Every structure is written in structure tokens, then in C-alpha cells.
Amino acid sequence: MTSRAASGTAPIKAEYWISAEPRAVVDDDSAENATNHVNGGRMDDRDRDDGRSGPPPGKRQRMSKEEKKKRSGANKGRRFGKMRDEVELCWKVAVGNVCDFGDGCRFTHNITEYLEQKPRDLFFPQNCDSLSIPGISSEEFMEEEEPATVPATVPGLPSSINLSTRCPIFEEKGECRHGFKCRYLGAHVKKTGSGLEPVKDDKKVAERQVEASEYPLPITEAYLKELQVSEGIIKEKSSNTFTESELVDDESEVQKDTPDVPMRFSEKRRLNWKGLTYLAPLTTVGNLPFRQLCVSFGADITCGEMGLSTSFLQGSKEEWSLVRRHPSERTFGVQLAGSKPGMLASTAETMAREFGPQGVDFVDVNCGCPIDLVVRSGSGSALLDTPGKLSKILIGMNKALGVIPLTVKLRTGVKEGRNTAHKLMPRLASGTGIGAMTLHGRTRQQRYTKLADWDYIRECVDAVRAREAEEDLRPIPIFGGGDCFSSQSYWESVERGGVDGVMIGRGALIKPWIFTEIKEHREWDISARERLELLRKYAEFGLNHFGSDTAGLNTTRRYLCEAMSFTHRYIPIGLLEVLPGKLNDRPPAFRGRDDLETLLASTDSRDWVRISEMFLGKVPDGWSFTPKHKSNSYGSEEGQG
């Protein structure tokens, strides 16, 4: 089977139509290509100027006409400014410590002055029961009201403090890392004779911190030497760090996979993934709060967003923050992109030491990323065309990881009509010691508007199984991926692809409860209230992760809006003539069964911001959200209809 055009018109019952005109096709390719992390750090590749994945500064390549055209569905130049308090309180003082800079500190140490100008504490709802639903974008938005249960100002306390609020961070961790800067301060402060004192719940306090630092890398060093010997490039090396040129792999493809080094992968932990559900790695949107949400709906395996090995080795805080795991993530992996065996092995070794054997369940190598800048550097889907180099990378990383299993995520090939995975996958299964493989059933060139090729996935699985049988290898889990959007399509794909499971990407972004559907073998006609509760939970998880101070709150709001740029695409199955819904079916403009259902389906990004206000308070002046897809921007044709 070759890929077919995917989109039809969603069969919505006529009574729910507003107009017969189908909505515009949403450009998921541009969503995948936009790698920005919305908190100002990792911006869209086109916006960033740190050269993280592109050519070195000064050598930035111009975008071709074709590339420019490809990106036309995305909003270019999205920039996310940071939100700060008007008067900034010193971080040390905010959490009750002494600041070493004393009077020389550029932030205020005067807590009373800070609290007097601080906006009043926000109220985070425990559930959605008491929330009033804002009208959709055309109506006047109602003034924010605090629930009736919230008492007014307490005499003797600054008016910014609301003692009856709750702080999601304090509730989970027993202390709030933002101290006086928290926008839910009333939940963890008490009045004493002399003023105010932060409160801690000692029982709950637990520290988790990941710090990037330099390590000796003996395994990588030995492996690189072996590689050099095998290729006749013997270099003497005395220090335990590598120079750039030593880490750079010979760009020409060497057909011999590896030097003759003894491999002992038998002591690796084996991955027993049969019957487990797997949430795909998803740049930007697959952040920790989103994964936590999916786990709450039954996702078993989760993987962090793709990180670049070069950035990990440079100790980039942004990159290391990508590999944070929530305690509820039972089987958690991190995904790496890179093109040089030395770099990737070094990163793997650093991670193995940083996390320890139990800290991470697997490390995945990205061999599918289609982003031009990534591919041009030889990483992502470029590795599909350099199997010798890929094998070296995998063997080096596998050694460096010790007992931690290594997995690979691939596409079917690079060029449309030229699938190569049926040759590559058996080769990797036999010679590299990898613990699992995932195959997204599209080529790099293929757009999301065409369906994934599940028959070809089957061909690849059969080829791997045949090789395993021939060489008496223990079978490894193979997952397929592409277009899964319901329990029915999940189980059909498992059958058709002969896979151990299906990795879920956009299906989870649009309907995170898909994991429950899969496990319970049913299609869930989820109510609008239940969907609102899901967004409230996301906001709560977001505050916990990004922070409950002004900056963290706004980052949470951005990611929540980013999440709604997917969740609004869900068409309630109760409105459909034919079940189940399909991922790429375009609905005509429709109304829901109640106002909330209509609001949650709004394509207007202003409505997503309004929904965020239900949980995170009013948007501050100057705050704006620019969605990735032009079609969802304020004033767009689709946004209006």
C-alpha cells in the first residue's frame, strides 16, 4: 500500500452544523517543524540565533523558496517575551535566605514593599464545579470573579495575600520554591508577631535536581579509540575530554559497521513493552505536564522531547530540563538527536552517570526528525541514509549506557517512494544491541496530509522477525506509528502492522484520554465538563513544573494555550453520524451539545486565552499568545467561522 490522501469531511450530524464549509486543514507538518520552547529559550529554528542546530554563526544558510513555501502555514517570528513583576524581589530573599550581594543586589530585599505592590494572590480551583463558563469570542468577556468562598483581605496582612488560596507546588512538594514571589503565596505563609514567615510541610519535602557537569568519559574514550584504530586513524589521547575534530565523524559513509570490538549487550535490561501504550516524543507540546496528564489517562511509556547531544554536552540548562521525569512516569525515556558517534556516546555516558541505572528506563535515538536544519547537520532522518554511521552511533551509545537500554525511532525512508526501513531495521536489530524500535510509517518527505503506510510497517516488522529467527536473537519490541486516533484504529493498526503496540502522537495531543479508550477497548464520548477538568489539571501540573511565580504562571498559560491549539480539534463523537472519528477529517463549523462544548471547539486563539483565565487569572497587560498555525490567529478566516 502506498500513502493515500487522508482528509475527508467529518460526518457531523446536520443538527450541529453552523455552516457546511469544512474548516481549513491544520498543518501538522509545521507544528512538528516548530521546535520552539515557549519560555523564551529554545525558539523556532528560524527565530533562534544560538546556532544550536544550524550551521555555525556567520554561516547560516538562506532558506530556499521551497522551504519558505513549506512554512507558510505557520506563524513566523513567534516571540515570547518574559513576564516579570513590576518590582522584582531578590530570589534568595524570596525563599528566606540571605543574599550575598547585600545592598549591592539589583533586586529589592524589602519584602513589605514588594508585597504592597504585588497583585493579589490568585485562586486556583480544586475542580471545575464552581467555574463560570466565558462566552465565545464574539461575546463580551465577563469580569473575573473570585469564587464566593474566598474571604476578603485579612486585617494586618498586605492586601495581596489571600490566606485561603491553594498553591499547587506547595500541595505536591510541601514547600514552594518561589517563596514570597509565588502568586498563591497565602497557601504557604503565616503571620507572626514580627511579620510574615514562610511555611513548610516537612514530611512532604523532597529534593530533585538535575545539574549538568563535566565527567570523565572512559567508555566513550575507549570506544572512540577502537573506532580510530579500525579506520586507521590512530590518535594519541592523554586527556579525558575530546576535541571538536575528534568528535566529528568522517562524513563519508563507511560500510563496515563497527570495528572488531567485543560486544556484551547481554547484561542490558530488556524492555518488556508488549501490551503497553506509548506516548510519542513531541517537541514543545510533549512537555512534562502534558506527559503527566497522559499518564493520568493510562499512557504507560513516555519519552521526553528531542534534545540535541551538542547542547547536552554544553551543559545547556534548557536541554537538561527536557529530561526531567515526573514520578508518575513509570517507563520514561529521553530522546537524543545528533550525528557524531563521539558526541552521542559522550552524551549517553553523561546521562547514564547523571541518572544512574534506575533514573531513566531507556534512551532513544531520533532517526526521523524532518527539520531541515537538523537533517543538514546529518542528524534526525538523515541517519536513515547513513546506516554504517548509525550503527557506530548505536554501538557506542549502547556501551556508554551500561544496563540502560537504547532504542531507535525511525521513519520509513527519506524520499517519498523510496522506503529503506525494511533493509535498515533488520541490520540494526542484528548488529547493534538495541532494545526496541519504533517506526513512524511516513518518509521524511511525506506530509501529514497523507496517511501512514501500515502495510509497509508490516513488511519491516516481518523482515526484523525473520532476521531474529535466522540469527537466533531474542525478539525486541517493535512499535509502529501514524494516524492512530481511536481505540478501534489502535487495535486495527496493531493487527495490520504486526507490531507490539502503536506510538501515539497527535491523537494524544487532540484527545489525551485516548489511552483510556485503548486500554478499555471503547470509544469514550467524553463530556465537555470532563474536558475542562483535563485542562484544569494541565494548568495545575504546569504550575508545579514551570513555577507559580509571575514568570512560571505565564509560561504555564502559554503551554496551556499551545495544548488547546490541539485539543480544540476534537470533534465530540456524540456529534458524529459514523464512529470512530478520524484524525484528518475536517469538520464543518459546528456547535456542541452545550455552550462549553462549543467553546472548547473554538478555533479562535482568543478563546483559548479566555479558557486559560478560568484557571490562571486574568491575562496581564502586554501578554499575548500567537498560535503556531496561522489559521488559528485572531482575525483569520477560520478563526472567524
Ligand SMILES: Cc1cc2nc3c(=O)[nH]c(=O)nc-3n(C[C@H](O)[C@H](O)[C@H](O)COP(=O)(O)O)c2cc1C
Ligand atoms: C508537534 C509535533 C512534535 C513532534 N516532535 C517529535 C520529537 O521531538 N521527536 C520525534 O521523534 N518525533 C516527533 N514528532 C513525531 C511524532 O513523535 C510521531 O512520530 C508522529 O506525529 C506520527 O504519529 P501520529 O500520526 O500519531 O501523530 C512530533 C510530531 C508533532 C506533530
